[in-house]
Amino acid sequence: MGLGQLLVVMLSLVAAGLVLYPFQQQREDVKVSGKPSYSGVGVVLISLLHLLSFATSFGSSLWVSFIGGIIMFKNLPRHQFGNLQAHMFPVYFKLVAACGAICVISVTILHPWSVATGFERLQVVVLGGSLGATLLNLFYFQPLTMKVMTQRHKVERQENIGSEVGMSRNSEAAKRNPELAKLNKRFGMIHGFSSLCNLFSFACLSFHSWYLASQMLP
Numbered sequence: 476m477g478l479g480q481l482l483v484v485m486l487s488l489v490a491a492g493l494v495l496y497p498f499q500q501q502r503e504d505v506k507v508s509g510k511p512s513y514s515g516v517g518v519v520l521i522s523l524l525h526l527l528s529f530a531t532s533f534g535s536s537l538w539v540s541f542i543g544g545i546i547m548f549k550n551l552p553r554h555q556f557g558n559l560q561a562h563m564f565p566v567y568f569k570l571v572a573a574c575g576a577i578c579v580i581s582v583t584i585l586h587p588w589s590v591a592t593g594f595e596r597l598q599v600v601v602l603g604g605s606l607g608a609t610l611l612n613l614f615y616f617q618p619l620t621m622k623v624m625t626q627r628h629k630v631e632r633q634e635n636i637g638s639e640v641g642m643s644r645n646s647e648a649a650k651r652n653p654e655l656a657k658l659n660k661r662f663g664m665i666h667g668f669s670s671l672c673n674l675f676s677f678a679c680l681s682f683h684s685w686y687l688a689s690q691m692l693p
Contacts, residue, residue: 479569483613486576487606490583518585525581526687532574532605533684536677539567553645554628554637561621568613571676575606578683598686605679608672616669623665627658 547556579602586595631637634652636644649656 479566480613483569483572483576483610486573486580487610490576490579490603490606521581521584525578525585528574528577528581529680529683529687532571532578533677533680535567535571535574536673536680539563540673540677550640552638552640553642554631557624557628561624564617564621565613568609568617572606572609572613575602575609575676578602579606594686598683601679601682605676605683608676608679612669612672612676616665616672620662620665620669623658623662627655627662630655630658 544560547559551559579599582595582598582602586592586599588596588599591599628637630652631645631648634648634655636648645655645659649659
């Protein structure tokens with residue numbers, strides 16, 4: 476496990492710990508006033524950290540999922556595109572997971588579960604779902620996808636394809652190469668699950684944006 480993955484795991488564990496076991500001081504504040512007390516500067520700093528982490532995660536997901544990836548696929552040779560994705564996605568998932576963990580931590584600090592409203596509790600669940608889906612991609616689907624992609628690239632090079640843009644030559648070669656057809660099917664299935672996790676994470680972030688917008692109302 477690399478340093479980046481270790482950092483993501485540590486932040487995720489801290490987030491889970493704060494959800495399950497809020498700060499003792501928070502519990503004492505809740506007993507007295509019904510809500511946790513923080514200094515004005517502390518609230519602003521935690522809120523700012525939350526907003527910046529959310530914006531980074533949401534913006535990165537939007538760009539990679541719906542803009543940058545599509546542009547690269549339509550304009551780069553397929554093997555070059557795949558190799559670029561193999562280097563980009565681990566960093567992308569680490570960034571989104573780290574920001575997601577910070578979002579869960581900050582929401583849990585500002586709105587402890589025991590005194591949070593139903594809508595605030597829902598934000599913890601939603602952000603936790605986004606974090607969980609991203610971690611699943613980081614530690615399972617993304618490495619498996621890259622492994623199958625590497626195997627498929629090897630078979631495609633034997634067929635003298637992969638330097639073209641798009642999938643047309645791959646489809647033709649798969650009709651006469653059972654091994655390539657099998658790898659295509661396996662890659663499509665794994666990549667599909669990975670994409671679903673990524674879309675679920677983005678949907679959760681989108682839902683949380685509604686909550687943030689509601690806090691800006693006068």
